[in-house]
Amino acid sequence: xxxxxxxxxxxxxxxxxxxxxxxxxxxxxxxxxxxxxxxxxxxxxxxxxxxxxxxxxxxxxxxxxxxxxxxxxxxxxxxxxxxxxxxxxxxxxxxxxxxxxxxxxxxxxxxxxxxxxxxxxxxxxxxxxxxxxxxxxxxxxxxxxxxxxxxxxxxxxxxxxxxxxxxxxxxxxxxxxxxxxxxxxxxxxxxxxxxxxxxxxxxxxxxxxxxxxxxxxxxxxxxxxxxxxxxxxxxxxxxxxxxxxxxxxxxxxxxxxxxxxxxxxxxxxxxxxxxxxxxxxxxxxxxxxxxxxxxxxxxxxxxxxxxxxxxxxxxxxxxxxxxxxxxxxxxxxxxxxxxxxxxxxxxxxxxxxxxxxxxxxxxxxxxxxxxxxxxxxxxxxxxxxxxxxxxxxxxxxxxxxxxxxxxxxxxxxxxxxxxxxxxxxxxxxxxxxxxxxxxxxxxxxxxxxxxxxxxxxxxxxxxxxxxxxxxxxxxxxxxxxxxxxxxxxxxxxxxxxxxxxxxxxxxxxxxxxxxxxxxxxxxxxxxxxxxxx
Numbered sequence: 001x002x003x004x005x006x007x008x009x010x011x012x013x014x015x016x017x018x019x020x021x022x023x024x025x026x027x028x029x030x031x032x033x034x035x036x037x038x039x040x041x042x043x044x045x046x047x048x049x050x051x052x053x054x055x056x057x058x059x060x061x062x063x064x065x066x067x068x069x070x071x072x073x074x075x076x077x078x079x080x081x082x083x084x085x086x087x088x089x090x091x092x093x094x095x096x097x098x099x100x101x102x103x104x105x106x107x108x109x110x111x112x113x114x115x116x117x118x119x120x121x122x123x124x125x126x127x128x129x130x131x132x133x134x135x136x137x138x139x140x141x142x143x144x145x146x147x148x149x150x151x152x153x154x155x156x157x158x159x160x161x162x163x164x165x166x167x168x169x170x171x172x173x174x175x176x177x178x179x180x181x182x183x184x185x186x187x188x189x190x191x192x193x194x195x196x197x198x199x200x201x202x203x204x205x206x207x208x209x210x211x212x213x214x215x216x217x218x219x220x221x222x223x224x225x226x227x228x229x230x231x232x233x234x235x236x237x238x239x240x241x242x243x244x245x246x247x248x249x250x251x252x253x254x255x256x257x258x259x260x261x262x263x264x265x266x267x268x269x270x271x272x273x274x275x276x277x278x279x280x281x282x283x284x285x286x287x288x289x290x291x292x293x294x295x296x297x298x299x300x301x302x303x304x305x306x307x308x309x310x311x312x313x314x315x316x317x318x319x320x321x322x323x324x325x326x327x328x329x330x331x332x333x334x335x336x337x338x339x340x341x342x343x344x345x346x347x348x349x350x351x352x353x354x355x356x357x358x359x360x361x362x363x364x365x366x367x368x369x370x371x372x373x374x375x376x377x378x379x380x381x382x383x384x385x386x387x388x389x390x391x392x393x394x395x396x397x398x399x400x401x402x403x404x405x406x407x408x409x410x411x412x413x414x415x416x417x418x419x420x421x422x423x424x425x426x427x428x429x430x431x432x433x434x435x436x437x438x439x440x441x442x443x444x445x446x447x448x449x450x451x452x453x454x455x456x457x458x459x460x461x462x463x464x465x466x467x468x469x470x471x472x473x474x475x476x477x478x479x480x481x482x483x484x485x486x487x488x489x490x491x492x493x494x495x496x497x498x499x500x501x502x503x504x505x506x507x508x509x510x511x512x513x514x515x516x517x518x519x520x521x522x523x524x525x526x527x528x529x530x531x532x533x
Contacts, residue, residue, distance in 0.1 A: 002068070005035045010046055010059045013039045015092070016070035030099065031092040035069045037103040038090070042067060042110055045149055049115050052145075052207045058082070058121050065117070067110060074158070075109035079133065080121040088113045093157055105157040108150035112142040130213035130220075136179035137217055140191025141210070144199075147256060148206070155255065163189040164252040168244060175217040175231040191217060192256050197234050198224065200259035237261055241324035241410035250325055250409065255380070262322030264413065269320050269405045273421040278311040278387065290354045294434045298441040303434040305354050307426070309393040314423040316384040318403040320415075325408040328382035330373065333400050337384055339373040351395035352428040365394035367425065386423055393426040482514055 005013045015035035019026040050056065058080070059065065065086040072091045080086055090109040096102035116133035119141070123129045132138045143162060147154040154160045166174070166189040175194050179187030194217050198204050204224050212223040221230030241261050242250045289302035320326045330337035333345040347367060350360040368389035376383055386399065402418040485503070489496030504511040 002070070003032070005032070005039055007064065008039065008043050009061065010065060011039075011042050011067050012064045013042070014066065014068045016068070019071065028092055028094045030094045030096075030102065031069050033099065034090075034092045034103060034106045035067075038067060038069065038106055038110060041107050042114075045107065045111050046114055048149065049111065049118055049145065052115075052210045053118050053122055054207065054211055055118060055122065055125075058125070065114075069106060075113050077113040077117050077133075080117050080124065086117060088117070096157060098156075101153050101156060104150050105153035108146040108153050108158055111149050112146040115142050115145045129215055131210070132178060132180075134182045136174055136182065136184065136187035136191050139182035139188040140195055143188065143192055143256070144195050144206075161253055161256045163193050163256045166190040166193070167238070167242060167253065168249055171235055171238070171244065173231045173235075175221070175234065178216050189256075193238075193258075194221075194231075194234055196257040196259050197237075200257065201237070201261065238324075241407060243409050253325075258324045260322055261324045263411065265415070267320065267322030267405075267415050269318050269326075269403060269415050269417045271401065271403060271417045271419045272317045272319070273401075273419070274315045274317070275422070275424060276313045276315065277424075278313055280308050280310050287354065292355055292357060292430075292434075294357075294430075294438040295441040298437055301437070304431040305434075306429050307354075308429055310425050310427060311388060311390055312424050314386040314399070314421050316386065316401050316403075316421055317381060318383070318405070318417070319381045320405055323380065323405060323407060324410065326380060326382075326405045327408050328373075329404040329406075330371075330382070330384040331402040331404075332369070332371065332384075332386065334402075337371045337373065340371075342368055342370045342389070344368055345399070348398040349395040350398070351426070354428050357428070357430075360396070365397070367392040367394050367397060369397075369399075369423070386421070388423060388425045395426045397423040397425060399423060485514055 001016070001018055002014050003017050005015060007013070013035050015028075015031040017028055017031060019028065046059075063082060063084050063086070065088065068087065068089050069092045070089055072089045075088065075090045077088045078086070088110065090106050090113070093102035093105050096105070116138060119131040119133045119138055123131070131141055133142075143160070146158065147160065162185055165185045166172075166187070169186060172186070172190070174187040174190035182188060195209060198209050198221065199206060202225070208224060209220065213220045214223050218228075218230055222228055238258075242253075242258065244250070287305055289304055291300050291302050293300045294303070316330070318328060332343065333347060335343055335345060337343075344366050346364055348362070349365040349367075350362050352360050368391070370387045370389065372385045372387075374383055374385060382403070384401065384403075388397070399421050400418065401421050402416060404414045404416045406412065406414045485496060485500055488499060500511055500514050504514055
């Protein structure tokens with residue numbers, strides 16, 4: 001039976017709760033949930049789609065569109081109607097294991113069908129056909145829209161990517177010609193690629209592409225650029241970096257969008273680190289106590305602590321921009337990494353000292369580290385996993401990680417990125433009261449400084465241990481801290497001197513740096529180009 005969930009400004013949302021074609025009738029356990037989740041997002045998505053088209057009329061309370069969640073191969077619409085009979089059907093993915101992903105898939109289907117309804121409305125309103133809702137160009141446009149607004153399910157339940165069939169074929173010019181069907185993956189896959197080419201390679205917005213759309217993608221290209229030959233340039237770029245011949249095929253893409261494809265230093269690679277704790281072993285020895293200050297301005301007090309040996313995994317992730325099909329080579333402390341195996345590098349290490357939590361002992365160690373390069377389905381990134389051996393616990397290991405990236409085809413030059421990641425193999429943990437007192441101290445410090453400061457970056461310094469900030473952000477915060485110290489010293493010389501001394505020790509910088517004069521009138525911010533002023 002068809003049930004109604006409710007109405008919004010532009011839609012009435014319904015769902016089918018029972019399939020009476022079976023004996024006994026089968027209940028749809030999740031159709032109501034899908035309809036409710038769709039109701040929560042449909043207006044926002046529709047507002048985005050209408051903005052792309054520049055359309056503000058044609059819909060509303062007097063012409064509601066019916067959205068019906070019910071069994072369907074995937075989804076279907078019946079074009080635009082002005083009499084309140086516009087109708088979109090979406091499969092509920094009732095048996096999906098991941099409910100949130102299935103919710104997103106229904107929302108993605110709505111986007112793909114609603115944009116086709118808008119194509120139909122625009123064509124009828126303008127009296128000319130630009131996007132064909134049921135041809136390859138319109139199908140490509142619909143799938144790009146679904147991927148843009150609901151990527152979470154696009155590459156899972158909606159079965160993307162869709163471009164590899166065309167890429168692994170002789171590459172027929174479905175940009176110059178339009179396939180008069182919307183179910184041939186070869187033709188709408190080409191359309192998907194070309195739309196991404198217009199957007200991400202040639203930097204035209206989705207709104208521009210849609211509103212300057214013509215009867216073929218080639219005509220749309222000319223309307224956007226004023227030039228002919230869009231397919232030739234598009235195909236030549238792909239043939240260089242994603243070549244297809246009878247003897248050599250590139251690896252199938254994991255996404256529909258390989259763009260932008262750039263050259264030389266216009267390409268980039270970014271490194272990020274994330275540590276996972278595999279296990280921690282609390283040693284049986286628990287100190288009676290150690291007298292230590294948990295943070296400024298707390299007085300020293302006795303706290304119990306544990307020395308813990310850890311097994312941790314440092315995930316080093318590299319993501320690229322501008323590569324069509326990147327190849328990654330990893331190095332750790334200058335040694336080339338591989339998938340499997342281990343190394344014993346000489347590494348910088350810092351060892352926690354119970355009586356001085358702010359001042360670990362620095363030195364070197366030669367730990368046993370296992371490395372692995374797991375497979376990632378995205379194709380545009382890579383990951384190196386570093387794990388210490390269960391018997392190797394020297395302290396906090398600071399490892400130099402480098403990744404070199406080259407193209408699989410098209411060029412031989414590389415882009416490199418180097419950074420330092422920390423693998424924690426041993427630590428000191430205090431009893432909970434130590435950390436509670438630290439929070440209390442920071443709160444009291446903030447309250448004390450509020451009478452002097454407006455920006456108040458100084459308490460941030462004492463929330464250790466924190467991740468190392470990006471250099472640019474760190475410089476900006478440091479300059480604000482220096483400026484705040486000047487304010488404090490002018491109003492309270494004793495507090496200012498004590499803060500300056502402690503901050504210099506915490507930041508491991510000479511006190512003279514914290515006495516540098518900073519313009520107190522100008523805010524320290526970033527301009528749009530990222531330059532510190």
